[in-house]
Amino acid sequence: MKPFSPEENWLLPHLNARKGLQLAELGCGDGERAAWLLERLPPEAAYWGFDSHTARAEAAALRLSSFAGRGKVERRDPAFLLPLAPASQDAFLLLDLLENLRMDQLYMALSEARRTLRAGGLLFLRCKATLEPRHYISPEDWKILQETKIDRDGVSREALVLERLG
Numbered sequence: 001m002k003p004f005s006p007e008e009n010w011l012l013p014h015l016n017a018r019k020g021l022q023l024a025e026l027g028c029g030d031g032e033r034a035a036w037l038l039e040r041l042p043p044e045a046a047y048w049g050f051d052s053h054t055a056r057a058e059a060a061a062l063r064l065s066s067f068a069g070r071g072k073v074e075r076r077d078p079a080f081l082l083p084l085a086p087a088s089q090d091a092f093l094l095l096d097l098l099e100n101l102r103m104d105q106l107y108m109a110l111s112e113a114r115r116t117l118r119a120g121g122l123l124f125l126r127c128k129a130t131l132e133p134r135h136y137i138s139p140e141d142w143k144i145l146q147e148t149k150i151d152r153d154g155v156s157r158e159a160l161v162l163e164r165l166g
Contacts, residue, residue: 008033008095010148012040014122014161015091021045024089024116026078026109027052027097031060031071038067048084050076078105084116091122096157098127098136110136119166129156141165 015021021041028034028049038047047070051057057075064071076082078101092113098106113123123142127133129149137144137160146161 008036010146010159011037011093011124014124014145015041015045018090019044021091022089023047023091023093024082024084025049025093025095026076026082026112027094027100028056028060028073030056031063031073033093033095034060034071034073035063035067038064038071043070045070047071049073050078050082052077078109080108082112082116084112086115087118087121089116089121090118091124092117093124095124095126098125098133099131106136114141114164117164119164121164123162123164124160125162126150126157126159129158131158133158133160137162 015023023045025034025047028051031049034047034049038045049060051060051073052075054075057073060073064073094109094113098109101109117123125133141164142162143165144160145163148159150157150159
């Protein structure tokens, strides 16, 4: 899965502000976005990506092998728990993935973002606007920091930056 846009610059101001960044991504695809991020983030940033397709996960792991252990990838079905400790992540990416999931996987993906993010951690969520992502976000768990509508190639998408509340 390629990033929706060639650059993900909207992520960087939020991510670069964090020291010792622990970043997880569900639906990492072939690792193109992960490599792009690791090239731009501070050297102490660590990335753990998950993808449900073996070939994509293997391609991503190969692409990230040059980052000296800062990036790792695992094949994982989004319907199951991730091998991440509770409140262990500073940021969690769910980009252009939710519309491709079954309902049980969608709820589990959002639940895992909530479970693994520290208080004050950030969830980056982007999906087709028709999915109405706000319907899946509990206001008692999340504060919306940024909301952007993107219309490109006839597809309307919504991008959210959410902060995990304590």
